[in-house]
Amino acid sequence: MNVIEHGRGKPPLDPHLKALENEAIHIFREVAAEFERPVMLYSVGKDSSVLLHLALKAFHPGKLPFPLVHIDTGWKFPEMIAFRDAVVAKHGLELIAHTNPDGVRDQVSPFSHGSSRYTDIMKTRALKQALDIGRYDAAFGGARRDEEASRAKERIYSFRTPDHAWDPRNQRPELWSIYNGMIHAGESVRAFPLSNWTEVDIWRYIQAESIELVPLYFAQRRRIVERDDMMILAEDKRLELLPGEQVREEMIRFRTLGCFPLTGAVRSDAATLDDIIAELEIATVSERQGRAIDRDQSGSMEKKKREGYF
Amino acid sequence: MSYQSLSLNSEPVEAGNDTLPHEETVARQARPLRFITCGSVDDGKSTLIGRLLWDTKAVKEDQAATLRRQSTGKQNDLGLPDFAMLLDGLQAEREQGITIDVAYRYFATARRSFIVADTPGHVQYTRNMATGASTADLAVLLVDARSGILEQTRRHATIAALMGIRQFVLAVNKIDLAQYDEAGFNAIARTFREIALSLGVCQITAIPVSALKGENIVLRGDDEMPWYSGPTLVEVLENATQRTGQTTGFRLPVQRVSRPGEGFRGYQGTVAGGSIKPGDSVVVLPSGVEANVKAIVTYDLVRNAAVHGDAITLVLDRPVDVARGDMIAAIDQRPLTGRAFTARLVALSADGIVPAKRYWLKAGTRRQRVLVRPTSTLDLATGNWDDSHVVPVNCIGVVELDFEELAIFDPYETNRDTGSFILIDPETLNTVAGGMIDGKRSKPGRFDTLPDADRATITLPARLLEAFLKTEFARAHAGEIRITGG
Numbered sequence: 104m105n106v107i108e109h110g111r112g113k114p115p116l117d118p119h120l121k122a123l124e125n126e127a128i129h130i131f132r133e134v135a136a137e138f139e140r141p142v143m144l145y146s147v148g149k150d151s152s153v154l155l156h157l158a159l160k161a162f163h164p165g166k167l168p169f170p171l172v173h174i175d176t177g178w179k180f181p182e183m184i185a186f187r188d189a190v191v192a193k194h195g196l197e198l199i200a201h202t203n204p205d206g207v208r209d210q211v212s213p214f215s216h217g218s219s220r221y222t223d224i225m226k227t228r229a230l231k232q233a234l235d236i237g238r239y240d241a242a243f244g245g246a247r248r249d250e251e252a253s254r255a256k257e258r259i260y261s262f263r264t265p266d267h268a269w270d271p272r273n274q275r276p277e278l279w280s281i282y283n284g285m286i287h288a289g290e291s292v293r294a295f296p297l298s299n300w301t302e303v304d305i306w307r308y309i310q311a312e313s314i315e316l317v318p319l320y321f322a323q324r325r326r327i328v329e330r331d332d333m334m335i336l337a338e339d340k341r342l343e344l345l346p347g348e349q350v351r352e353e354m355i356r357f358r359t360l361g362c363f364p365l366t367g368a369v370r371s372d373a374a375t376l377d378d379i380i381a382e383l384e385i386a387t388v389s390e391r392q393g394r395a396i397d398r399d400q401s402g403s404m405e406k407k408k409r410e411g412y413f
Numbered sequence: 414m415s416y417q418s419l420s421l422n423s424e425p426v427e428a429g430n431d432t433l434p435h436e437e438t439v440a441r442q443a444r445p446l447r448f449i450t451c452g453s454v455d456d457g458k459s460t461l462i463g464r465l466l467w468d469t470k471a472v473k474e475d476q477a478a479t480l481r482r483q484s485t486g487k488q489n490d491l492g493l494p495d496f497a498m499l500l501d502g503l504q505a506e507r508e509q510g511i512t513i514d515v516a517y518r519y520f521a522t523a524r525r526s527f528i529v530a531d532t533p534g535h536v537q538y539t540r541n542m543a544t545g546a547s548t549a550d551l552a553v554l555l556v557d558a559r560s561g562i563l564e565q566t567r568r569h570a571t572i573a574a575l576m577g578i579r580q581f582v583l584a585v586n587k588i589d590l591a592q593y594d595e596a597g598f599n600a601i602a603r604t605f606r607e608i609a610l611s612l613g614v615c616q617i618t619a620i621p622v623s624a625l626k627g628e629n630i631v632l633r634g635d636d637e638m639p640w641y642s643g644p645t646l647v648e649v650l651e652n653a654t655q656r657t658g659q660t661t662g663f664r665l666p667v668q669r670v671s672r673p674g675e676g677f678r679g680y681q682g683t684v685a686g687g688s689i690k691p692g693d694s695v696v697v698l699p700s701g702v703e704a705n706v707k708a709i710v711t712y713d714l715v716r717n718a719a720v721h722g723d724a725i726t727l728v729l730d731r732p733v734d735v736a737r738g739d740m741i742a743a744i745d746q747r748p749l750t751g752r753a754f755t756a757r758l759v760a761l762s763a764d765g766i767v768p769a770k771r772y773w774l775k776a777g778t779r780r781q782r783v784l785v786r787p788t789s790t791l792d793l794a795t796g797n798w799d800d801s802h803v804v805p806v807n808c809i810g811v812v813e814l815d816f817e818e819l820a821i822f823d824p825y826e827t828n829r830d831t832g833s834f835i836l837i838d839p840e841t842l843n844t845v846a847g848g849m850i851d852g853k854r855s856k857p858g859r860f861d862t863l864p865d866a867d868r869a870t871i872t873l874p875a876r877l878l879e880a881f882l883k884t885e886f887a888r889a890h891a892g893e894i895r896i897t898g899g
């Protein structure tokens with residue numbers, strides 16, 4: 104059968120992206136129908152932007168039947184916060200921004216406490232606090248199985264104990280596209296509609312659907328300083344230069360966005376979506392390479408997940 | 414030879430990269446193909462998958478670097494890293510050196526993208542294989558060219574066929590260790606073909622491969638195997654077919670009712686069979702109320718039609734009572750509705766499936782109470798069904814299902830989406846079984862069957878009759894064939 108989609112003046116998605124989109128919408132609707140208090144974790148990055156776009160599609164013509172939670176460590180790129188607020192206003196979303204008050208009180212920073220402790224306090228613990236405060240029983244996240252080896256076995260409904268722990272040996276088998284949404288009081292699931300997407304899929308979908316992104320994803324001359332083999336953006340006054348370090352300008356962009364002191368830029372001339380996709384098709388380095396948190400120790404992602412990190 | 418110079422990923426002047434036609438890589442003309450790999454321990458499954466990821470450049474340089482660090486001293490004689498390390502995601506498993514769950518891997522060629530369900534070949538393999546196979550359209554079965562078809566191969570093939578996979582690839586691996594022997598390969602391929610045919614699988618491709626050397630996986634192995642003119646593994650995968658779900662009429666399991674304002678009422682769900690367009694007549698089940706389709710709403714405005722797999726919002730032409738768990742179906746091609754069904758299932762949890770216990774059954778979006786009564790289990794070694802009142806973990810059994818309220822299904826043979834279900838233990842809330850509907854029961858213990866005139870007649874000599882009746886194929890088609898002794 105020949106299916107014609109009209110409206111919005113864009114060509115239909117290719118069958119590959121359409122299949123991924125259909126699956127994600129199915130997951131959104133299933134979770135929204137089966138859980139009492141769903142929430143979406145919104146990190147402002149490209150995967151979150153795709154996730155939000157898919158959610159808007161899933162519940163159209165209605166509004167999102169759940170709020171968004173953003174874990175704001177206080178060390179995000181300022182452009183991310185501006186972008187987040189603009190998106191929330193544009194779509195009339197309910198956004199809950201949460202920062203760990205203990206971390207604020209103790210002045211926890213990536214510089215003073217090291218990336219592991221900082222991540223634990225300002226991200227992992229902050230996330231648990233936000234989920235506990237909202238008593239959410241399901242949280243959507245934008246994780247993909249192709250991101251990292253320990254994610255390859257992640258379920259679409261990732262089951263969590265009352266203290267948010269993930270036990271890799273105690274996950275429910277998932278057959279067909281039938282998801283088991285039954286849980287006891289206090290338990291919860293993390294639901295991953297983008298499980299089967301790859302990085303290239305994300306970019307091609309962003310292009311096909313004209314999804315807006317934080318400008319940091321596109322190459323531009325920016326001020327950076329080199330530290331621990333990473334190029335860190337040197338715009339925030341809280342970044343103190345160490346002896347021997349110098350600020351210089353480079354043509355760079357970011358492949359993932361997080362806290363600016365822990366997120367490395369890549370040298371790139373890719374200033375448009377076309378450029379980025381072309382760059383990716385021949386890329387030889389995976390996107391997580393820019394993240395300090397994954398390199399701390401072998402199997403570190405799995406360890407963080409057991410402790411409740413997303 | 415150094416690792417670097419062999420790596421297709423890091424070769425500085427890799428001709429392929431610069432000449433990749435981008436138009437082709439950007440628009441893929443098919444949905445991702447989902448397949449499963451199965452083999453016994455040490456047949457080379459990890460090496461094969463690693464090879465697929467490597468030769469299609471799905472492995473990035475930093476991952477390769479981690480791999481190189483971790484596999485120091487474990488490199489094979491070609492200087493390649495230990496591919497199994499690339500695949501093993503979980504720390505505990507890495508420590509024990511085993512894989513105990515289903516992992517999903519992604520790679521793509523210019524023509525198509527692929528999702529591999531990587532399942533272990535030993536412990537709990539039935540459970541894990543069933544999980545991986547449930548969404549797969551094709552199975553790659555791996556054997557060692559030196560040992561040929563093992564009992565394990567037969568088991569894997571049986572489970573794959575039972576889960577509805579209708580395309581098999583036999584990868585005869587380590588052909589380099591069998592002196593690239595053509596006659597040996599042909600003998601293995603012949604034996605396998607007989608097994609597959611007895612399971613009702615007709616699309617079979619056997620390929621001599623060396624996963625380690627990368628022969629006939631992505632690149633051809635003509636130098637060593639000039640006698641082989643068939644396709645490479647990737648060529649078979651690129652050309653594999655996918656189910657279109659068109660064998661049943663329109664099916665929409667309702668996920669949720671959307672009522673954003675007074676004026677709008679839409680039924681949201683994913684089309685699980687057939688197709689639909691405005692003006693079509695539908696029936697809402699289980700209520701049986703009939704209506705016509707007024708519009709198909711999506712975010713991209715109104716569509717003129719929707720097909721299997723599409724996530725849509727359906728608007729009907731009159732106010733009817735529809736709730737989550739209902740099914741909207743084609744008026745002239747309805748699914749089966751009833752309170753008694755027969756099914757096959759795979760027991761997934763340690764307790765197995767016990768007699769006359771009540772479970773939650775979830776099929777599509779519908780969740781209801783069910784009483785489950787096992788009647789037999791499959792002996793994977795012989796292919797026979799033996800009487801049994803329990804289905805132990807990692808076993809496959811036939812069960813009778815009795816519902817308090819109407820249940821709605823298609824036979825799994827005709828529609829995987831509307832013929833499948835999971836069982837949930839009411840106490841632990843764990844998923845304890847994955848099941849496939851065979852048909853409706855009208856009386857206790859009996860199938861709904863076709864009238865004799867509509868059945869295919871098979872005549873067999875008496876000595877074969879009994880063996881045939883015990884096969885998977887005969888069971889699956891019990892209602893459609895009439896068997897006479899010759």
Ligand SMILES: Nc1nc2c(ncn2[C@@H]2O[C@H](COP(=O)(O)OP(=O)(O)O)[C@@H](O)[C@H]2O)c(=O)[nH]1
Nearest residue numbers: 454455456457458459460497586587623624625
């Ligand atoms: N010579 C040769 N060795 C192979 C081939 N494929 C795998 N191996 C070796 O066989 C052993 C077992 O392979 P592995 O992939 O770990 O098997 P798995 O247990 O099925 O995942 C390893 O030492 C591999 O290097 C092949 O095609 N030729």
